Amino acid sequence: MPAVGEKAPDFELKNQNGSTVRLSDFRGKKVVLFVFPKAGTSGCTAQACGLRDQFPQIEAANAVVLGISPDPPDALLRWKEKENLPYDLLSDPDHAVLEAWGVWGEKSMYGKKYMGVIRSHWVIDEDGVIADAQIKVSPATSVERAAEFLAG
Numbered sequence: 001m002p003a004v005g006e007k008a009p010d011f012e013l014k015n016q017n018g019s020t021v022r023l024s025d026f027r028g029k030k031v032v033l034f035v036f037p038k039a040g041t042s043g044c045t046a047q048a049c050g051l052r053d054q055f056p057q058i059e060a061a062n063a064v065v066l067g068i069s070p071d072p073p074d075a076l077l078r079w080k081e082k083e084n085l086p087y088d089l090l091s092d093p094d095h096a097v098l099e100a101w102g103v104w105g106e107k108s109m110y111g112k113k114y115m116g117v118i119r120s121h122w123v124i125d126e127d128g129v130i131a132d133a134q135i136k137v138s139p140a141t142s143v144e145r146a147a148e149f150l151a152g
Contacts, residue, residue: 001102004133008033008124011097013068013090016077021066021088027128030063032146034121035103039071039079039089043119043139048085050143055086061150062126068092069117103135123149 002009008031010024023031034051036044051058051065058065065087069076076089090097095117098104103118121142123132132149134142 001135002122002130002133004130006130008122008128008130009100010128011100013092013097014073015088015090016073016080018073021090023066023124024128026064026066026124028126030061030126030131030150031124032058032063032065032121032150033068033124034065034119034142034146035068035098035101035117036119037069037117039069039075040082044069045079045083047119047139047142048079049083050140051087051146052083052085054143054147057147058150063123063150066090068097070095070098121146 012020012022015021036047038044067089070093071091072093073091076091080089092098095104098117103120105118106113107116118136120135120137122130125131134145
């Protein structure tokens with residue numbers, strides 16, 4: 001798992017429109033990178049809409065938002081449109097990027113264990129270095145912590 005102070009591992013994924021997006025495309029801006037289990041679920045919607053609601057402050061801090069989940073691009077597009085999300089959602093169906101970032105792991109629900117996304121976010125600085133990392137964070141806390149970190 002990449003740590004604060006380390007260069008963020010670059011990646012290339014398809015967004016909700018099927019266009020290729022690279023993390024390195026955003027050098028010169030801060031990036032709030034959040035990973036979420038499934039588009040349209042309550043916790044993910046709370047997190048994504050919280051970031052949407054904070055988007056003017058995020059932009060004012062010279063930052064962009066990127067979300068990553070294993071959902072296919074068409075599901076991400078439907079969710080983005082339904083919730084009016086002003087940022088790209090990226091599809092990682094084979095969870096290669098999620099694994100590389102250390103957030104694909106064992107989870108438990110109702111006593112059953114399964115593999116899935118460990119909700120987390122990072123703030124990456126203008127030079128591509130991880131400035132903040134919040135792993136296993138709740139949806140509401142994620143938005144609050146990202147906004148506070150960007151506000152300085």
